[in-house]
Amino acid sequence: MAELTPLDEKLAEVLGLAQAAQQATKQVAGMEGAEAFKADLDRMSDQAAQTEQRTDAYIDTLEGRKTAIREKARETKSEAVDMMKTYLEGEEEALDGFEFLSMAEAGELCHWEIVQVIAFTTEDAAVKDLADWAVGVQREHVEGVRRAYLDLAAEEAKEMTSA
Numbered sequence: 462m463a464e465l466t467p468l469d470e471k472l473a474e475v476l477g478l479a480q481a482a483q484q485a486t487k488q489v490a491g492m493e494g495a496e497a498f499k500a501d502l503d504r505m506s507d508q509a510a511q512t513e514q515r516t517d518a519y520i521d522t523l524e525g526r527k528t529a530i531r532e533k534a535r536e537t538k539s540e541a542v543d544m545m546k547t548y549l550e551g552e553e554e555a556l557d558g559f560e561f562l563s564m565a566e567a568g569e570l571c572h573w574e575i576v577q578v579i580a581f582t583t584e585d586a587a588v589k590d591l592a593d594w595a596v597g598v599q600r601e602h603v604e605g606v607r608r609a610y611l612d613l614a615a616e617e618a619k620e621m622t623s624a
């Protein structure tokens with residue numbers, strides 16, 4: 462298998478995480494009490510698909526390494542999906558779903574910031590442009606998930622006090 466650079470490995474990870482994020486947002490959208498957040502979750506899922514496409518289009522330009530990068534991305538995706546299944550096993554409520562998404566989206570932001578710093582430092586303009594865009598998208602995702610779990614927590618509290 463081709464020798465990957467540290468940046469190649471990070472690109473594989475963000476690609477795998479973007480694939481897993483599409484699955485996670487869809488899963489949470491189907492949980493109890495998620496109706497009010499359906500539009501946000503759909504947008505997050507669309508943006509994850511866009512992130513996947515843009516990242517993969519760049520990887521496609523890396524002759525000799527793209528197959529190995531995509532292979533590693535598949536591993537990352539399956540690890541992330543396994544984590545989701547473990548965390549959400551037996552859970553039905555959207556609040557639990559958003560707790561999981563808070564970790565998943567923060568993880569995506571972390572990985573894209575790492576890509577951004579490496580690309581900036583190595584003066585890789587194409588990857589830096591992609592990372593600048595993706596970091597902005599991920600900050601919105603982290604903030605959107607936070608709004609959702611705080612809303613759901615407030616609802617939960619209201620139900621407790623009116624019981």
Ligand SMILES: [Fe+2]
Pocket residue numbers: 482505509566569599602
């Ligand atoms: Fe995301």
